[in-house]
Amino acid sequence: MRKTPLLKAVTTLLEKADKPLSVPEMQVLLVDQNLTPNKTTLYRMLDKLVTDEMVEALLLDPKVTYYEIKTHHHHHFRCQGCDTIKCVDDPVLETYIHALEEKLAAKGLKVEDHHFSLNGKCNQCI
Numbered sequence: 001m002r003k004t005p006l007l008k009a010v011t012t013l014l015e016k017a018d019k020p021l022s023v024p025e026m027q028v029l030l031v032d033q034n035l036t037p038n039k040t041t042l043y044r045m046l047d048k049l050v051t052d053e054m055v056e057a058l059l060l061d062p063k064v065t066y067y068e069i070k071t072h073h074h075h076h077f078r079c080q081g082c083d084t085i086k087c088v089d090d091p092v093l094e095t096y097i098h099a100l101e102e103k104l105a106a107k108g109l110k111v112e113d114h115h116f117s118l119n120g121k122c123n124q125c126i
């Protein structure tokens with residue numbers, strides 16, 4: 001992919017963000033850098049970054065896709081009041097899922113991946 005100023009700005013945004021970002025959120029942040037890409041351009045760029053395994057697309061909300069830099073495996077909490085997303089990284093959970101996978105493997109079910117997210121309200125919205 002050509003290293004355009006927009007591509008560089010988008011990857012920097014995602015690297016610096018402490019939470020996954022949606023395309024509308026990225027557009028707001030890019031305006032601060034005098035960049036005004038349309039949604040189609042951004043979605044196309046993000047699709048390519050997902051294909052290249054640089055970025056992960058998170059399906060936390062049926063209406064909005066959130067993006068984050070691909071790092072280690074983890075899950076997410078989404079506040080239904082204000083759409084805040086928090087990364088949830090819990091080794092105990094993963095150990096349990098691993099044990100479950102072994103149980104399922106014994107029944108002939110090979111788990112290759114798992115996805116889920118937690119929904120609720122953040123402390124601002126309770």
Ligand SMILES: [Zn+2]
Nearest residue numbers: 079082122125
């Ligand atoms: Zn909230």
Ligand SMILES: [Zn+2]
Nearest residue numbers: 020068074087
């Ligand atoms: Zn995350």
Ligand SMILES: [Zn+2]
Nearest residue numbers: 073074094114
């Ligand atoms: Zn997991």
